[in-house]
Amino acid sequence: MKRPLATAFAIAFGLIVLLGYFIPLPFFAYLRQELILWAIILAAFGVLVGVANLLAVHLEKIRRRQPGYIYSLLLVLSLVITAAFGFLLGPQNPGLRQAVETIIVPVEASLMAILTVTLVYACIRLFRRRLDMMTIVFLATAWLVLLGTTPLPFAEVSVLNYLLRPWLIHVPAVAGARGLLIGIALGTLLTGLRVLLGADRPYGGK
Amino acid sequence: MTWLPLAGLVLVLITGALLVALIFLQRKSPARFRRIPAFDHLNRAIGLSVEDGTRLHFSLGRGDMLSVNGAASLAALAALQRIAQQAAVSDKPSVSTSGDGVLAILSRDTIESAFQSVGAAEQYRPTSGQVSGLTPFSYAAGTISVIRSGDVSANVILGHFGAEAALLADAAERENTFLLAASDNLPAQSVLFAAADQPLIGEELYAAGAYVKAGGSHLASLTIQDILRWLIVLVLLGGMLLKLAGVL
Numbered sequence: 001m002k003r004p005l006a007t008a009f010a011i012a013f014g015l016i017v018l019l020g021y022f023i024p025l026p027f028f029a030y031l032r033q034e035l036i037l038w039a040i041i042l043a044a045f046g047v048l049v050g051v052a053n054l055l056a057v058h059l060e061k062i063r064r065r066q067p068g069y070i071y072s073l074l075l076v077l078s079l080v081i082t083a084a085f086g087f088l089l090g091p092q093n094p095g096l097r098q099a100v101e102t103i104i105v106p107v108e109a110s111l112m113a114i115l116t117v118t119l120v121y122a123c124i125r126l127f128r129r130r131l132d133m134m135t136i137v138f139l140a141t142a143w144l145v146l147l148g149t150t151p152l153p154f155a156e157v158s159v160l161n162y163l164l165r166p167w168l169i170h171v172p173a174v175a176g177a178r179g180l181l182i183g184i185a186l187g188t189l190l191t192g193l194r195v196l197l198g199a200d201r202p203y204g205g206k
Numbered sequence: 207m208t209w210l211p212l213a214g215l216v217l218v219l220i221t222g223a224l225l226v227a228l229i230f231l232q233r234k235s236p237a238r239f240r241r242i243p244a245f246d247h248l249n250r251a252i253g254l255s256v257e258d259g260t261r262l263h264f265s266l267g268r269g270d271m272l273s274v275n276g277a278a279s280l281a282a283l284a285a286l287q288r289i290a291q292q293a294a295v296s297d298k299p300s301v302s303t304s305g306d307g308v309l310a311i312l313s314r315d316t317i318e319s320a321f322q323s324v325g326a327a328e329q330y331r332p333t334s335g336q337v338s339g340l341t342p343f344s345y346a347a348g349t350i351s352v353i354r355s356g357d358v359s360a361n362v363i364l365g366h367f368g369a370e371a372a373l374l375a376d377a378a379e380r381e382n383t384f385l386l387a388a389s390d391n392l393p394a395q396s397v398l399f400a401a402a403d404q405p406l407i408g409e410e411l412y413a414a415g416a417y418v419k420a421g422g423s424h425l426a427s428l429t430i431q432d433i434l435r436w437l438i439v440l441v442l443l444g445g446m447l448l449k450l451a452g453v454l
Contacts (some may be wrong), residue, residue, distance in 0.1 A: 022215040036272075044271055048305025050337040052323055054348075057336050063381055068351060104341075111343040115369060118376045125379075129403065138399060145415035180408040184390050186434050187412025188277035191426040193222050195280055199229065199423035200415075202283040202312045 007198050014196045055079065141168060210262060215363050221430060228245060228426035236422075237429050242405035244386050244402040251360040251384035252292050259297030261360035262289065265349055265374060266313055267389065268305030268342065269364025275366035278390035278411060279309050282364035284424065285414040290320035292418075299329040303338040303352050305345035306364075310337040346370040350377040363387040363402070367394040375401035388414070 013035055020032025060070035066072075082099075089096050123142065126135055147157075148165030194200040255262050264286050269279035290300045299321070302313040314335030316397035321330045338348025353361055354377055361378045363371060367389040375398060378385040387398045398405045406414070409431065415424035448454045 021217070022211045029298060039272055040290065043270065046311060047340065048307065050310050050340060053307070053310055053335075053337045054339075055216060057333050060333060065270060067356070071351070100427065104375030108341065108343040111347065111370070111373070115372055116374050119369075119400060121374060122376065122397075126400050138396075139289075177332055180392060180395070182430075182438060183409030183435070184412075186431045187281065187409040187427075189218070189221060190225065190431055191277045191281045191284075191412060193218070193225055194284075194423050197222065197225065197423075199225075199421065200280065200284050202280055202287075 003201070006203050008203055010201075010203060011196060011198055014192075018196070051079070141173075144168060221434070224430050225423070225426055226431070229422050229427055232422050232425050232429070237425055239413075239416065239428060241427075242410060242413070242417060244406055244410075245414075247384065247404050248289075248360075248362065248386050248418070251386075252289065254384075255293060255359045258359055261296070261298040261355075261357045262293045262300040263352055263358045264289065264300060264302040264313075265361065265363040265365070266302055266304040266309055267363075267367045267371075268345055269309065269366030269390075270306050271308050271312075275390065278364075278366045279304075279306075279312075281412045281414060283312055284331070284420045285362070285364055285418050286313065287316050287320045288415070288418045288420040289444050291315050291324050292324040294324045294329055298357055298414045299331060299334060301333070301352065301358075303345075303349045304335070304337050305337070305339055307337060307340075307343070309365075310335050329428045342368050342370045343373075346373045349374055353377040353383070354381055358383055360384040361386070363389075363398075364411060366390055367395050367398075369397050371400040372397040375403075379403065 016028070017035055020028040021033075046133070055076065060074050061072040062076065064070050080083050085093075085096055085099075091097075123139060126139065144160065145165055145168055148160045148168075195202070252262065266279055266280075266282050266286070268273035269277075271279070286300075286302060293300050302317060304310045304313055311334075314332070317334045318327075318330045321327050325350060326343055336348075336352070338352065339345035350373060352358065354372065358381070361374070361383055363374055363378075363385065364387075367374075368391060371387060371389060371394045375385060375387055379401075384404075385402050386404045386406070387402035388411035389395055390399060395405070395407060399407065412431070413424075413428055415430045416423070445454065
């Protein structure tokens with residue numbers, strides 16, 4: 001009984017929101033707005049469920065003494081301490097905000113720095129892994145755009161800086177990106193319609 | 207009513223009607239699509255993971271259901287359903303990681319129903335659908351620990367990601383495991399092209415369901431996408447000719 005009911009709710013609410021988007025009648029617009037507000041509240045509960053799930057997974061790792069459980073312990077302690085201070089002092093407390101900015105922001109920035117090194121290494125490995133025309137075009141374009149952006153120690157290359165790089169960015173890159181985005185938009189439309197018709201049911205399977 | 211919402215409604219209605227019609231028509235004569243080698247490799251990797259008794263890891267990204275990014279997550283969930291069914295007989299059950307609470311709930315539901323549908327309900331664990339982090343880099347850091355857990359032999363990264371997907375691809379490569387990766391995000395597609403062994407480009411993410419045989423509706427969707435693509439090509443060419451002629 002649970003699954004047909006879930007399917008009926010998903011299709012009905014999806015259709016109402018869709019009609020509210022396309023038909024500018026006050027009744028549909030009101031219903032659409034209300035349903036979106038419900039969805040936002042449910043999504044907020046989803047975040048809480050996500051945090052509970054994260055906690056459960058790491059507590060299980062600690063209980064089983066799985067490899068790397070010390071990191072799980074660190075995560076659980078950090079989560080509990082941050083949540084405790086958050087509840088006690090409030091999320092706008094300057095001390096709490098500073099703690100977040102001096103711990104979380106630098107850690108994420110360092111991961112971003114690792115990402116740049118990872119990408120350079122990946123580009124080098126790409127030659128070994130998949131040496132074809134697409135790879136050569138990809139790497140040559142990346143190299144030319146970087147060379148046109150980076151300040152050079154000697155003189156600037158006018159053809160590269162003012163002609164080739166802008167042309168690469170504004171003509172072939174934009175054309176390719178638009179082509180990909182059209183494909184993605186079509187895929188998005190059909191994926192939404194499959195859920196609306198009940199052909200795809202990610203909320204309870206078949 | 208202005209013409210733009212009306213045109214949108216007409217497009218949605220026609221596409222919906224085509225989808226229903228093609229789902230029934232393709233039961234008689236299923237369409238054939240071009241070969242995408244990444245999916246051949248994926249089938250082999252699923253087979254190997256079942257033989258080895260290792261785990262299949264599915265990373266669903268951070269697409270939330272209240273934005274347009276949710277479509278990539280929904281497409282990924284459809285593929286997860288079918289892949290989890292195929293890998294259900296492995297000694298170690300498939301695991302999924304996501305960066306959004308709602309997506310994690312849906313992934314758990316999807317994995318549970320996939321196991322139930324092949325009579326392997328006992329394979330399901332509450333930790334089968336995990337949230338590994340709620341910000342881009344915490345998600346990447348949490349997912350890397352799953353990739354490097356030692357019992358994962360194949361990784362499928364499908365959904366909405368940013369450039370942090372390169373860190374996941376790097377971790378999979380270091381573990382010498384199979385990796386198929388796709389995202390709806392253009393910067394992520396470019397980094398995955400460089401970093402992933404089997405990247406999918408553009409709308410190939412939305413074709414995953416059809417290629418892993420998730421059902422007739424996915425095959426019908428691909429056919430309709432092709433029809434709409436040709437229509438857009440014709441409209442663009444027509445617009446270009448009219449512009450050249452000075453009409454537009």
